[in-house]
Amino acid sequence: MADFEQEEGDLTIDPSEVIQVIELNDDGDGSGDPSNVNDDSGLSDEDADENEEMDTDEAAAGPVQDDSALTFLGHHNDAVICTEISPVNSHLVITGGQDDQALVWNSRDGSVMFQCTGHTDTVVSVGFSFDGSFVATADMKGMIKVWKVETGTEVWSFEVSDIEWLQWHQAAPVLLVGTKEGQVWMWKIPSGDCKTFVGYGPSALCGRILPDGKRAYVGYDDGAVKVWDLKSTEAVFTVSGHDGHKEPVFCMDHNNDGSLIMSGSGDMTVKIISTVNGKVVATLKCTESDGDEDSVETVGFCKTHEYVATGTLSGNLEIWNLPSKSVRHRCDHPYGIVKLRWSASSPILYTVCLDGCVRQFDGRNGQLMRMWQGHSAGILDFDIARDESFIVTASDDFTAKVFSLADAPR
Template sequence: MSDPNQEEDDDLALNEDEIVRVIDLDDNDKDYNDSDENEEDDDEMDTGEAAAPVQDDSALTFSGHRDSSVICVRLHPTNPEIAVTGGQDDRAFVWSTRDGSVIFECTGHSDTVNSVGFSHDGTMVATADMKGLIKVWRMDTCAQVWSFEADEVEWIEWHQAAPVLLAGTRDGQVWMWKIPAGDLKTFVGYGPGASCGKILPDGKHACVGYEDGALKIWDLKSNQALHSVSGHDGHKDSVYCLDHNSNGTLVLSGAGDMTAKVTNIATGKVVSTFTCQQLADEDSVESVAFSKTHDYAVTGTLGGSLEIWDLPSKSVRHKCDHPPGIVKILWSPAGVTFYTSCLDGSVREFDSRNGQLLRRWEGHTAGILDFDISSDGSILVTASDDSSSKVFSLAPHPT
C-alpha cells in the first residue's frame, strides 16, 4: 500500500485490479410529472398512533409516490429547492421543493427504494433498493451514469469530499466505489448484516454497526478494520443508528439493547454507556445525534424516551416530554435546537438547553419514516407512511 502520509486524494486511490465493470442501462424516463397535493384519506398505521391532523402546517405536499409509503428523503447539499425521495412503490423521484414538480424519475428499480442521497457537491444522486440495485444519476443531464447489483442494501452514504459511495448490505458486506468509474473496494463481512454506517469527517475512516451489536472502525484506504467493539464492551443487540461529533473523534451508537455508547475512534474504546429509559415492552434506541456545537448528545427510542445527555458528566441533562415512536433526530445547523420525527405524524423542535418543546408541525395522517433539513436551515422535508412527502418552513421561532 502507499505511504499513509501522502496527500488525502491519494488516500482514496484504489488498485486497478479492484475495478468492476460499469453496467450500462437505458436513460431514465422523464415523462412522469405529478405534483398534485395529496388529498387521499390514507389508513392509519397499524400502530394506530397517527390520526387525521387538525391542520396542515406544510408549505407544500409532494404526492408522486401514490398509494405507497415514502421511505427515505434527502435534500440537495447546496440547493434547498431540490429533494430526492424513495418509496415502497419501487420508485425514486428528484423533485422541486418550491413547486412540487418532478425534475426526473430514477427509473429501473424493482423493489422498495430504501436509501437515497446526493454527492457532496450535488452533481450526482444515488438511489438503492432492497433487492440490492444501486443507481447513480447526473443532476445536470438527468441521465444514469453508473449501476451495481449487490445483496440487499441496508444503507448508502456519500463521501463528504470526493465522488465516493459507501454501501452496507444484509449479508454484512460493506462496499466502496469511485463514481462513475466504478473502482471497487470491499470491507468483508462476517455474517451479521451491516445495519448502519457513517464516513467520518477525516474522510479516511468509516464506522459501521452490525446486527449482532458489534461496531467496527474501518480504514478506507487499506480496507482493514482498525478497531472492533463487541463482547463485554459492545452492544448486546443490533446497532440501529450512528452519529459522530464535529471533529470525528467520537462516535455515538444506539441499539436494541436500550443503550447508546460513545466510542473513541483513535483507541476503539467505549468511553461512555448511556442506558436509555425503556417505556415500552418492545423498545429500542432508534436515533442518536451529537450536537456539533455543544457537549450534548440526544437519544430517541421507539417507546418515546427522548433524553439529552451531558457528555462531560456522562449523565442525563434533560428528559423531554415526547409521545412514543421516535424515528429520527437531527440537530439544527445552528446547533442549539434539534428536531424529531415521530410515528404520530408530527415534527417537533426542542431547545437543548432546557429540554422544552418549542414548536410542532402537523400535516401527515401516518407516521414519518424519515426527514432531512436543508444546509441553510430554511426548510425540513419529510417522508411518510401516508404516501406523501411534505416541505415545512423553519422560519425563526418568534422571540
Template sequence: MSEQDNDNIEDLVEEISPDDVVEIIELDDNGVVVDAMDDVDIDDESDEEDMEGASGGEEIKDMAELVFDKHTDAVFSVSIDPQTCDLAVTGGQDDKAYVWKLSTGEVVFECTGHKDSVTCTGFSHDGVYVATADLSGLVIVWKVATKELVFTFECSDAEWMKWHPASHVLFLGTVDGDVWMWKIPSGDCKTLQSHGCTASCGVVLADGKRMCVGYDDGSIKLWDLKSGTVQHTVTGNLAHKSTVLSLDVNPLNNLIISGSTDVTAKVINGATAKVLATFDCSSPGAEENSVEAVGFSPTHAFAATGTVAGVLSIWDTNTQICRHRCPHDAGIVSLQWDKLSPLVYTSCLDGAVRLWNARNGELTSTWTGHKDSILGFDISKDGNWLVTVSEDKTARVFSLSSPDR
C-alpha cells in the first residue's frame, strides 16, 4: 500500500416437496360414507409437524408479521438499514445475499457474486452502502440507492465484518489474523497485522479512532487506526485462556467487555487496557459452555453475558456483582440491549427471542415462529422492528409495538 493510501485513510479516521394426492373418507357407525375430501396434499400433515418446536414437540405460535423465504438454506446474518428502518440485508448458506423491504418482503436487489456462504452483512452508518462478505473472504459493497457495485476485494477466510460507526470505513477480520480496513468507495486500505492467530472479533471504540480486537489465543489488542499500531495488549495471565468470541464497548465510560470460550467475561479499561474485573459465567454440570454474547446497557451501569449453556447473567459494572441469572431453554446465540430502557433481548437455539428486565431478572416478552435455531437478529433504529434469521432458511419480521411488547 502506498504512502498516499495511508494518508487518505488517516485523514478519514481523523474526520471521523411431495406431490402425492390422497382421498380422505369419513364413515359413520354403519360404514356409510359421510364425507370425502379430495385433493388433500399430504404435505399438510408435515407442515403441522414443522411447526412443532424443539422443546417437547409443542406447537409453535408464529408471531411474525412477515416471513422472508427467498433463501434456500440456513440464513446466517441480518442487518437493518439505520436510515429508512425498512430495508434489511440477509446472507445465507446458499451463497446468496438479498436487500429487501421489511414492510412487504419485496427483494430490492440481490447482492450477487458470492460463491461461498454469506456470513457477514451490514449497512454503513448512514445507509448509503451495504456490504456483504462470505466465508472465503470475498467482500462486496453496493451503493443502495443505485444498486451499483462500488467495491470488491478478496482476502483470506472471513471471521467478522464491521462498519465504522461514523464514516465510510469497512473492517474485516480474518482467519489468518489480519484485520483489513478500507475506505469506501475508493478502496484505500490498511492492514492491522496478525501475530499468528485468528482475529476472532472486533469493535470500534467510542472515539472512532481506535479498535479493540480479540484473538483466538485469548489475547486482546487496542489498535490506533491512524497509525495502524498497537497501543495496548491484554496477554499472559490477564488474558482469556482461549478464544475471544464477543466484544462490546460502553460509550459512556470507555469500558470494554469481552466474552470467551473459557466461560469468563472481562471488563477492560478502554484507555489503558487494564483488566478491571473477570466474571465467572460457568454453569455447574454444563457439558459444553462458552460466552457467546456480551453487551453494555446504554442507559444503566449493567452488562449482560449470554452462554451456550443458556444462561443470561446481568452484572452491575460498578460493584462487579451478578444481579441476576436468567436461565433459557436452549443456548444463547446473541444479545442486544434496548436503547431506552434496562431491557435486554436474547436469541436462542430453540428458535425464540426473549426480552428480560435487567432490574429484576424477569422475562417480559417472547417472540416465536422459527422452526429451528436462530442464528442472529437485529433491531431497527426506531425500535419498531425485530428481524431474526434462522437455520430454517427464513428471516422473520416481528413488531415491537404490539400489545405483547
C-alpha cells in the first residue's frame, strides 16, 4: 500500500477548522464542485419534493453545532449505511451507502482513494481484512466483492442470498458472511475456496469469530444461538428452547479470551453463554419502555473491567456488573441506541444514537463525559480508530463524519 501509507502520528484534526466537503465528479476522483452538494438535479419532481421535505424536517430537529473535524459527502443524496477504519492504516476509511457503492477515502482530507462499484443495491456491510490488504463490500441483494486496497482493483466476487453481515477472520484472509436464508458462508480470499454452515430456515442475523480463530458464533431470527467449528463446519452447541431467546437475536459480542459470549434479543433479554460448555450462565433483563416496541440493539463486554453494556431501541443504556449480574448504572438517551463500543484500554464507553449524536460515558460511574453533535439525522454505524484518536460515523443525513477524540467538546 505504498500509495496510501501514512504514519499514525501524522493525524492532527482541529475541530475549529472549516469543515471540508468532498464531492465526487463522474470520474470519482474527488475533484467535483462542492457548490453542487445539495443540488437535486437529476431527481424527479416527486423525489425532489420528498428530499426537500426530509431536509426541512432534519434541519428543524438537527443540532445547533457541528463538532466534526471533517464531513464526507461522497455518497451524494443517499444515506451512508456502514463504515469501518483500516486496522493497519487509520487514515483509510470505507463507507457503504444507498447509492449502491462503497468508497475508500482518507480520513484526514476526505480524498477518495477508489470506488467500489458494480453493486446493484444498497451496500449494507463493509470491512477490512486483518492486515488491511483487502476490503470487502456486500449489498442487500447478496453480491459480495473483495478489493485489493493497494491497487483499488476487484480481486473476487460471489453472489448469495440477502446478506445480514460479514466479518473477516482476525489472522487470515478468510471472510465469513451470514444470510437472510440462514446460511453462513466462509471463503478463503482470493482463491474463493468455500465452506458453508448449513442453515435451518431462520435468518442468520448476526455473527462473529471467536478469538481462538477456530469457532464462530451466530444469532438467528428464531432466538437461537449457535457456535460453529470453522474446520468441520459442525455446530459445537446450540442455545435455544427453554434456555434461549424467545425472539430474534439482533446483536452479539465476546469477552477478551472468548470464554463468554453475550446475545441481545427482541425479547429484551441478554444471555451470557459459556463457550466451554454452551451453558447460559446469566440472563440479564433490560429495562423496557412503556408501551412502545422495544428490543436490545447493541451489547458489549468491557475490555478492562468486569462490566457489560446493553443498549435498546427505546434509548436505555445500562451498564452491568458481570459477577453480580446487576445493573451498575442506567443512562438515558433521547432516542434509540444504534451501536455501542468500549475503549480497548479503559472503561470508557461510546454510543451512537438516532438523534445524530456521539456520546462518551465513564463505565465506572455512568456519567456522560462528552457529546459530539453534527449530524441532522440518525447515525447508522460508527468505528473507532485503533489509536482511539478519532471516530468515523455513517448517517442517514447522507454524510460520514470524522470526530476528533483529542479535542472534544465537553
